[in-house]
Amino acid sequence: MTCHPAAFAARRTRLLEQMAPGAVAVLGTAPEVARNADSDYPYRHDSHFFYLTGFPEPEAVVVLVAALADKPAQALLFCREKNAEREIWDGFRYGPEAARTAFGFDAAFAIAALDAEMARLLADAPAVYYPVGRDRKTDMQVKRWLDAVRAQSRGGVTAPDTAHNLLPLLDEMRLFKDDTEIATMRRAAAISAQAHARAMKATRPGMREYEIEAELLHEFRRNGAQSPAYTSIVASGANACVLHYVANNDEIKDGDLVLIDAGCELDGYASDITRTYPANGRFTPPQRALYELVLAAQAAAFEAIRPGQPYQSVHDAAVRVLVQGMLDLGLLNGGKHGTVDEIIATKAYTRFYMHGTGHWLGMDVHDVGQYRDVHTPGKPSRPLRPGMVLTVEPGIYVRPGDDVPQQYWNIGIRIEDDVLVTNDGYSILSAGAPKTVDEIEQAMAA
Structure with missing residues (x-):
């Protein structure tokens, strides 16, 4: 170290x-x-x-x-x-x-x-x-x-x-990272981004999830990281709808999406990246529709990151986009579930999005630090400040159901990046991992 x-x-x-x-x-x-x-x-x-x-x-x-x-x-x-x-x-x-x-x-x-x-x-x-x-x-x-x-x-x-x-x-x-910590975390995120790119390029239908996990571990150690920051998730098909799936044993089938949540630890500091991509290198129209929705939710969450904004605003921005998309795609029914505001108030969306949009990141993958201002009556969400590092990880997880359009069954998607709060906004530490539909399909075609 x-x-x-x-x-x-x-x-x-x-x-x-x-x-x-x-x-x-x-x-x-x-x-x-x-x-x-x-x-x-x-x-x-x-x-x-x-x-x-x-x-x-x-x-x-x-x-x-x-x-x-x-x-x-x-x-x-x-x-x-x-x-x-x-x-x-x-x-x-x-x-x-x-x-x-x-x-x-x-x-x-x-x-x-x-x-x-x-x-x-x-x-x-x-x-x-x-x-x-x-x-x-x-x-x-x-x-x-x-x-x-x-x-x-x-x-x-x-x-x-x-x-x-x-x-x-x-x-x-x-909670507030100094220059030495930020430099280490940038390097950790870059190594992990390379590992995700390697995993995408190595994936073929018929492989086992653990073979892709091995590609990640190879890239971590090849670049000097001491270990994974947490147990890697390599979840294909319906396994991607299990938030903490770690068995990594199943065969990856043609037509599956593969969700990888993995990051290395370098010199005591964690990275935490999630990417979701098609095993055969091409998104189907339903997969693409859900993927573009999650990507739009992440973009909205990024725009909520700036000094002085409440931490909670990052989650709120992502949820609003996801809920509108759930209505547009027929996962939720406006007549049954109500307007976007009503769905957010009743949390009906949690059937398909049941976790928060991020967490602090540092020496621990779920790092220390209060999310609320405990010294203020009512304990409001604390404001973001330069030097904080957080993950931004919206997702959507569609299990089969009689009231769910069948083309979306067993699709699980999460997109996660590591983000530094800066004086004038934010910096994405993990930007090196392919993320847009075109970037992913081009990387896998190569």
Whole structure:
């Protein structure tokens, strides 16, 4: 992974500035998880921890001590010691001293020293910040540290009398991407766009969905991405009407549409792209009609993205276009379901479009950050601001029904792009993946 020590240090400084003077923040990374027997799942760091440190190893904790009038702020790392024998089996370890230098910490210690150092660092601190309630192990660990401080009370030492949840502060910071993050996310989206283009060109009727998944994974790794950002969806035919279909086992048939929802993770940051295309390279008229509707809904959603606009307006714009299209194509009946406004009010459209039009994107594919302004009465949708990154992913999913025109049965379509909010509007990070009907048909013909 690419290391940007100055960027991580700047984030730590921003967090320290939000803490009470002299307070202590503590945050551990994710544990290793056993897959079966003596095999572990591939290790993936905790996103909040990595956001502050860039440190990729397990068994690590970051501690931040806010400045006082006579004491500068401190950023400390606790990690595994160097171990020549374990490095033969498991690979390189930084060890505290090399980690301190490489990642820009004021000091670093062996993870075995954490308990003793925390009892010292928390002595006379006014408050402690940590992920309150996230897991029992962390809660009990902090309790032990506080008990150890209180045991020193006869010497005049006091323990923090206030505990704050650290995660809301970090969530709000992570919602706004800095230049380093945006550059990484652009690259991740570009890799994923290439993978979608590769998958389209490789698809032929008679292949299995997992063969197309393999094309995606090949392109991710070939370009340096460490892993998929989530389990890839390769859904052909009726499978595309299952929102989270991940079996990826069926045969792709002539006349099927193929819906791929897949993105890579690069240096800790996710991409998330969906494309839908015909297995044989040519849309049928009913497929094309629904596809053009979803594409128009996405275009309307894009136009709602600009600083100051409520986040909810992106979804509302897409829904209005989709509902009008459902009426025009006969999926909904005006006499039965009413006008566009009435259908939106009753949510009758959710039979064919049952999810939101997007989500925040960042280190997690469904990234952190509030969607509503929780500090305003009524909790309205929060306004979009430059530096936010969101997905825009309208869709339509038509299951068979007596009141549904048969030519649309078992067609599932979703079109998804990754979008950065800019000072004057938006920038589509994933524009490299073919999307219009002509682009798709030309790419597959080639």
